[in-house]
Amino acid sequence: MKSSFLKKHFTFVFFIVFLLFSFKASAQKVRPIKSDQGEVVTMHSDILKEDRRILIYAPKDSANSEKKYPVIYVLDADNHFAQMVEYSKYLSRQDVFVIPPLIVVGITNTDRNRDLTPSHSNVDYFGKSDTTANSPYKNSGGNEHFFQFIQKELMPYVSSNYKTQPYRIFAGHSFGALTTINCLINYPDMFDAYIAVSPSFWWDQKFLLKLADKKLKAGSTLSKTLFFSDGNEDSSSPGSPFHTDVLKFDSLLKKRNIKGLDFEYMTYPAESHMTVPIKSYYDGLRFIYHQWQLPPVSDEKLNPEIVMKHYKGLSQKFGYLILPDEAYFNDLAQWLVKKPATLNNGIKLLEMNTVNYPSSSRAFTALGAAYVVKGEKQNAIASYKKASELNPTSNEIKSRLKELQK
Incomplete structure (x- = not known):
């Protein structure tokens, strides 16, 4: 009798507790987080003969709708656009303010191996040639057309539809970094500053290293800013010259003593090829704007x-x-x-x-x-x-x- 009563009492208490928790859970309000990541623009390119999907974030100043901003163009936007937007937002906040607010333009890919390579080659990272119809590099070597698209179609669109200052940054990773350095060498006036994260100098038997050696003359003038980096790419491919190639580029720039070129190279031994952009894009922005902050001065002397x-x-x-x-x-x-x-x-x-x-x-x-x-x-x-x-x-x-x- 006592056992039956206790069993019924326990069941009743459990039911009441269950109802209380159910009511509490159902009373919670769940709303999606709203994050201003900008807008998606689909534009047709007559140069590339295809539609291109562009991601654009523009800062807003409620007190000054006419305020203008520098622009950073980011390659491989599906991977790096959101990261760059958040860096721009945070680093330009009033309580941080180590860079100005930036318009971020992200260029997504259609044929990455075509657009982000400076020359045609069927040789892969491991030195193997693939001339079959299914070769991933069969359309490679499209940098020239890609630059024309950016300069003649994308940049005019951005300038016409957003409040832009005449200062542009070009940022890319891997093949994207190869593209930014190729642009610096061949079309330096397209941008004012460049960020190249783990450039794939291995491409086409070190095509771009050879080009840099040929075109970047000792004592020449190139009034631009360049930040480049690499991670520990060689750890996944023993014997790979990836890091050595980046060191060669750094050595070349130092030896040539190019006037006006403000550059910095950083290596991140603890980062892989795919994690190194996280640190590099932050450090790249900080390097470009390393003079942005007001020098230290006491409150009493500030005027x-x-x-x-x-x-x-x-x-x-x-x-x-x-x-x-x-x-x-x-x-x-x-x-x-x-x-x-x-x-x-x-x-x-x-x-x-x-x-x-x-x-x-x-x-x-x-x-x-x-x-x-x-x-x-x-x-x-x-x-x-x-x-x-x-x-x-x-x-x-x-x-x-x-x-x-x-």
């Missing part, structure tokens, strides 16, 4: 003169006018305004923003708030009036102005 001098240098290096980023220096200035010792430094930076961005209501609103902190009522009113003129629909600006005019 518009130091800032404008730095950005003048950036403008000269990258070849277009680069102003101090409005949002970044707005946030920095507001931090300085909170401390009495750096209040004036903050106000000067905000005044700099209004000069650099005279159509920004955000800049004048922030300056008005800083004048209030300092007790300069008339300057605050003047700044809020200007902000209201620029953004007449803002009730917040009107409210602040009304409060000051009492």
Whole structure:
């Protein structure tokens, strides 16, 4: 009798607990994560005689819809586009800000072995020739047409449909890296900077190494930026010259002492051919923009003169006018305004923003708030009036102005 009662009691309790957990589980809200990875553009290429699928991510600045951005073109987009977008987003965040925001253009493949090789060859990585109808390299050697597609069709499309600055980066891995270096050698003015991750110099009996040796003359001028790298490719193929070939290219560049060529080579012994892009693309972006950050300076000494001098240098290096980023220096200035010792430094930076961005209501609103902190009522009113003129629909600006005019 007692055993039967306990059995029934346990069954009832288990049922209640099951219901409670069921209700709790059903009450949870599950929503998909929204990630802005840009858009897919399908464009027809008359040069390649086929449709091409292009992935494009463009940053957005709600306070400045006319803001323009450098562009990075990424090969093998199915593998590397998302990675490059996230690097661009994170590294250009206001609390990081070691590179500018970038438009990322990813070029997906149709015939990779055709488009990403500089010469025709049927010889594979292991030196075996395949001249059969099924040879994977039967259409190889299409770099020239591929460059024409990028230069004459893709670049004009991007420039016409997105807010672009005249600074372009070309990034590729493996055959893609072979393509970027071939472009640097033969068509250097197509891009300003190049990232080549584990270039396949083995291709066609080291065709590109020989070409580099022939065309990159000692003492010549090539005002470009190049980052190249490799992993531990030789570990999977004992006796492979992969790493040796990349070292030869590095040695060639060093010996030729090419004027204006800013280059860096990095090797990653712990990475395979397929993992090395993760580190290389990050380091490549950091190398290209290694001067982007403002040099270390104390809050008490920071002023518009130091800032404008730095950005003048950036403008000269990258070849277009680069102003101090409005949002970044707005946030920095507001931090300085909170401390009495750096209040004036903050106000000067905000005044700099209004000069650099005279159509920004955000800049004048922030300056008005800083004048209030300092007790300069008339300057605050003047700044809020200007902000209201620029953004007449803002009730917040009107409210602040009304409060000051009492």
